[in-house]
Amino acid sequence: MIYSFTAKFHANVQALHKGTIEVTCEERLTPRGDCVVLTSSTHDPSELARSCPEGRRAAFVVLTRFGGFWVEGTCAPAQVGCSFVIRKSETKAPRTLMVRADKGARDLPRDVIKRASLWGARALALLVVY
Secondary structure, eight states, X not given: OEEEEEEEOOXXXXXXXXXXEXXXXXXXXXXXXXXXXXXXXXXOXXXXXXXXXXXXXXXXXXXXXXXXXXXXXEEOOOOOOSEEEEESSOOOOTTEEEESOSOOGGGSOXXXXXXXXXXXXEEEEEEEEO
């Protein structure tokens, strides 16, 4: 199954958190949000949660004009709302979409994060469940 949506990089995206990646539908971002990678997400919370059944392997893929990246993990029983989190740990909090991910925000390619954030690039996000 593949679920797709769009989002944007924001000038305040730092992507420095070692254990989590967050995506939010909020348009604003303060520098304190060090795990946030994408803002202005158009995901449908219920559809996204349904697309990632607990225990299934999944890849979260982000594509921009500046390049892309992917994160692999295991689907968790999420109650996705405006934002969702991908975690390297096994912590299953309500907003957690994936656990045991192979990357945190600081592991993402710095050149893509830096250029996409500088330009406020739009991104295509894909959740590929296999």
